[in-house]
Amino acid sequence: MAFSFGFFNSKNLDRTYTAENFCDYLGSIICNGIQDNYSQCFKLTANKLKLTIGSGKAWIDGHYFLSDTPYTYDLSSYVNESLGRYLSVGICCNTGENYRKIEFEILAGTPATSPSIPRFKDTETKTYLTLCAIRIDAGATEIKVTDYRENTTYCGYVRCILGKCKVTDMMSQLAEITEQMKDYNTTIAQLTGKIDELTLKVDEVTGDVVSIGKCGENINFTLFSDGKLILKGTGAMFDYDNSSNASPFKDNPDIKSVIVSEGITSIGEYAFEYCNNLKTAVLPTTLKAIKRNSFMPHIDEYIVHQNLYGLIEITIPAGVNEIARNAFSGTSIKSVTIPSSVSVVGEMAFSECQKLETVRYSGKIISDRMFVRCIKLKNFTITKSTTEIFGGCFNYCESLTLITYEGTISEWNSITKHTNWDGHAVGTIETPLTKIQCLDGYMEYVNGEWREVHD
Known part of the structure; x- marks a missing residue:
C-alpha cells in the first residue's frame, strides 16, 4: 500500500x-x-x-x-x-x-x-x-x-x-432565484397596496378634502389639504396635453404625494406635469403604462443644473410595459430599477435627472437619449433582458465610467447598438464611459473602438 x-x-x-x-x-x-x-x-x-x-x-x-x-x-x-x-x-x-x-x-x-x-x-x-x-x-x-x-x-x-453543474446552469439557477425574488416583491407590493387602501379609507373619513373630480372614465380623485392626492377606480387615466386639454393637476403646487390605487392601468399623458412639489408616487401592481410627460416638473434655466423639483423616489411596478417620452425627465430621483416587463420606452424618458446616481436596467430597450445629461449617474447595471440600445442614451453623463453587464462578452456583443449609443460620437461632449464589465471579461474603449478583454 x-x-x-x-x-x-x-x-x-x-x-x-x-x-x-x-x-x-x-x-x-x-x-x-x-x-x-x-x-x-x-x-x-x-x-x-x-x-x-x-x-x-x-x-x-x-x-x-x-x-x-x-x-x-x-x-x-x-x-x-x-x-x-x-x-x-x-x-x-x-x-x-x-x-x-x-x-x-x-x-x-x-x-x-x-x-x-x-x-x-x-x-x-x-x-x-x-x-x-x-x-x-x-x-x-x-x-x-x-x-x-x-x-x-x-x-x-x-x-x-x-x-454537478455547468457554469451557465448556476447562472440560470441564480436567474430563477431572482425571478422568485420578483414574485416575492410583487406580493410585498400587493400587501403594501392593501395597507395604502386602508390608509385611504381613513383619510377619506378624517381628511380635509380640497377638491374632487374625475381623471378617467372609471377613475375618481380626491385631493386633501395635506397635499395627498388619491386616485381610485379601474382602467386608464385620461390623456391630457399642455394646452387646451390640460390635466386638472397641472402646475398644482399643493400636490405633494400621489397614491394610485390597484385596478388603475395607466398614468395619462401630461397627468402630473409641472407638479414641482410632488415628491412621492405610489403606483399599483396593475399599472401597464406610464405615458408621455406624466411626471415631468417645470424646468427653467435657473434651476436646470440643480433639480430642485419633482419626484425624489419612484418604484416602477413589475407589470409596466411602457414608459413614454419624457415620463420622468427632470425629476429628482436618485435611483431607479427598470423591470424586464418594460418593452416600449420613449425618447428621453429619464433625461435631465441630475440627481440620478444608480440604475438597474432589465427592460428590452434603452431608448434614444434616455439618460442624457444625467450628470451624476455612475452606477449602471444592465441585465441579459436588454436586447437593444439606442443612440445618445448616455450623452453628457459626466460621471459614468463603467457599465456592469450581467452576461458574457458574447452576449453583450449580440445586443443591437445604434450609432453613438456610448456617447463617444464626434461633435458631443464625450462620456467618460470606457469599460463594460461582463461575467467572463470586459469590453474596453481604446483609440476610438471597443475591444474585448477576456479573463
Whole structure:
C-alpha cells in the first residue's frame, strides 16, 4: 500500500510537483468539455466547403485548450466526385512525450455509397472531444454539419465541482432565484397596496378634502389639504396635453404625494406635469403604462443644473410595459430599477435627472437619449433582458465610467447598438464611459473602438 499527498511548499527541494500533478488535480474537479461561459464556445459555421470553428476554451483531463480567434478549414480536398463521405472534427489532447499539445484534428471517413461516420478513439496518450460530424456528398459544393457540442457522449460542456453543474446552469439557477425574488416583491407590493387602501379609507373619513373630480372614465380623485392626492377606480387615466386639454393637476403646487390605487392601468399623458412639489408616487401592481410627460416638473434655466423639483423616489411596478417620452425627465430621483416587463420606452424618458446616481436596467430597450445629461449617474447595471440600445442614451453623463453587464462578452456583443449609443460620437461632449464589465471579461474603449478583454 502507498500514499500520495500534496501540495506543500518545498524546503531544500524536498518537494517537487509536475504539470501532471496539477492536471490530475484539476481533472478531478473539472470534467472534460467546452467551457460554456467563454467567448464563442467553438461555434460551428459552414460556408460552402469551408468550416469555421469559433473561439473557445476546453478542458481535457485537467489540460486546457484555448483558441482566441476563429479558425477556418477548407475541406474541398475531401470531396470525392463519385461517392459521399463523412468527416469528424474534434479537439485532441496528446500527452505523448514527443507531442505534449492540444489541437484541432480532422478524421476522414471512407467514401462509400452509404458512408459511415468515423469516430475518434481515445488511447493511452490521446483524448478527444468531438465537435461535429460533416457530411460531404459526391461532387459537393457545400458541407452539412452535425453539431456534437451538446452531446455528452462525444463532447459536452464543462461541469465544475465534481460534475454537478455547468457554469451557465448556476447562472440560470441564480436567474430563477431572482425571478422568485420578483414574485416575492410583487406580493410585498400587493400587501403594501392593501395597507395604502386602508390608509385611504381613513383619510377619506378624517381628511380635509380640497377638491374632487374625475381623471378617467372609471377613475375618481380626491385631493386633501395635506397635499395627498388619491386616485381610485379601474382602467386608464385620461390623456391630457399642455394646452387646451390640460390635466386638472397641472402646475398644482399643493400636490405633494400621489397614491394610485390597484385596478388603475395607466398614468395619462401630461397627468402630473409641472407638479414641482410632488415628491412621492405610489403606483399599483396593475399599472401597464406610464405615458408621455406624466411626471415631468417645470424646468427653467435657473434651476436646470440643480433639480430642485419633482419626484425624489419612484418604484416602477413589475407589470409596466411602457414608459413614454419624457415620463420622468427632470425629476429628482436618485435611483431607479427598470423591470424586464418594460418593452416600449420613449425618447428621453429619464433625461435631465441630475440627481440620478444608480440604475438597474432589465427592460428590452434603452431608448434614444434616455439618460442624457444625467450628470451624476455612475452606477449602471444592465441585465441579459436588454436586447437593444439606442443612440445618445448616455450623452453628457459626466460621471459614468463603467457599465456592469450581467452576461458574457458574447452576449453583450449580440445586443443591437445604434450609432453613438456610448456617447463617444464626434461633435458631443464625450462620456467618460470606457469599460463594460461582463461575467467572463470586459469590453474596453481604446483609440476610438471597443475591444474585448477576456479573463
